[in-house]
Amino acid sequence: MRDDNVRKGILVPGLPHPLLCPEKNEGWQRVRDAYEKARIEIEETDAEILVIYSTFWPSILGHQVQAYPEPEWTFVDEEFHDLGSIDYKFKMDPEFAELIVDKSKERGLHSRTVSYYGFPIDTGSIVALKLLNPDNRIPAVIVSSNMYANRAESIVLGKSIRDAIDESGKKAAVVVISALSNRLHTVEIDPKDDKIHSLKDHEWNLKFLEYLEKGRLEDVSQLSRQFHNEARVPKVVSFKPFWIMASIMGQNNLYDGNVLAYEPVWGTGSAVVTLTPAEDTAGDLEYDEDDPEFFKGDREVLDFYEQPSMGSLEERDGH
């Protein structure tokens, strides 16, 4: 594993079924199990802060960061209210939330913390925190998803979050909450009959998962607009989760990817994926290198792949 302050990136879906009724569908149970595997992966790192970006929490006034120390509520999803209520009590890191706000202001963004009793924390964040951090072992922050933000703003937000992680000196796990394809079944279905809403959605999901499996985070980030057009119901202006994740994690493809589950949840492409900073990758495409700031000699990136016997280029790869 590469030594990076972000120990792990995790993609999780946000619908409540894997939390509330996994037994109703084998695929939902597999997603539930995958949350559990991701939880263990996080636990095996020394991450001290969970940084959550939730596409289930829209904002308008710039970017909001949850900073209420111990939010507590009995929550009901506005769509799937018949699945039951969710009692929660979480532990936030208000200081870290303030740091994200400071850092994002330094980079020209409008942002603020929100710290109010009873603030309606979104379904996705609740499901993720309940399943990935059940004992509140790691304090968290939750960052909203601005409805109007497009790529530049999202990339800068990600970099601001990265600034906060680096300045805090904390090791972080970054959790991004989003479905891949987000088209729900708009009719009642028997849970047993759940399937990805359309073949086209499924094929795009598979393409993204193929890249993620190879740790190609920056590639999926670069394809976000295409994915938005092909596989997303356009409720917001753009598909941001991979822009955010990539910009926090370094805008490259240097990760070990682990697809822990991919299943339909009420028609949506619901994947649990972990990305771990890797020493080296098998890549030979753009973004397979880090983002260099200074030229330190020939990196021989392409030669390397023509002559595999050369082995690792760690000494001379530009660091």
Next chain:
Amino acid sequence: MSKGEIVMGALAPHPPHLVYADNPPQNEATSEGGWEELRWGYERLRESLSDKDYDVIIVHTPHWATFIGTHFLGIDSFKSLSVDPIFPNLFRYNYDLKVDVELSKAIHDNAADSGLLVKMMENPDFRIDYGTITSCHLVNPEWNKPIVCISSNRSKFYFNSEVMQANMIKLGEATRKAVEASGKKALLLSSNSLSHRHFTVEPEVPEDMSKEHVTNHNQYLWDMKMINLMRDGKTKEMIDLMPDFTEQTVAETEAGSLTWLMSALNFPNYKATVHAYGTVIGTGNAIVGWDPRKAKI
């Protein structure tokens, strides 16, 4: 039992700023005022209701968005705290409300008969959306009438505005028939703004009225186009224009509330009373009443 009726229909937008500016005891945030034109408009709407005897408020709300059909509150009371997810600094409101479950279920059943997918919401822990609370508070701050709360099905996202409108026209008819059959007198609220492009920043003092204006001239012109059609009693024409209006001004009419209201009122060809037009953080808001008695004159 005598035939029930809709005693008034109103466009009753729900910017939480208007409650915040009023400083009611239920809201934790306090202000120095602001948005008087709209608040006085609500006052005029309340005055126009003062000689109306009604039993129930039926509200169609953009902020209970559902994708699997249209949902209805199905429990007779709710009490909790509503915190606005976008403006939590302005709106943290302790509500305590009653639901007319019988009428709610009757509209639900009628809508099902007309082919719509519907569902009753029967989880007692459910939190009422801030749009419903804001519109109902501003129309009836005493909270002495039960409500029926209808979710907004977002077929526009999955299909288009035309499909959304077709469904909302059915839902409006189902609502009217249920009210008539119930023998009750109902006030109907379409809880939405018109043009809906917000500013993405908030002034240091949210009620600083020197900072308030419509986001752009395009939005203003479109809002006036729609309002003038209301004033002229040309509501069918307004509904025909709705998809373009919604597209051009990212209007909150995308939720279908206003189309539902017009259908429930059977597309009024009498003049609406515009009580106010004003902007809130850049969005266009009109407070408008349709009094069916005018149709009879």
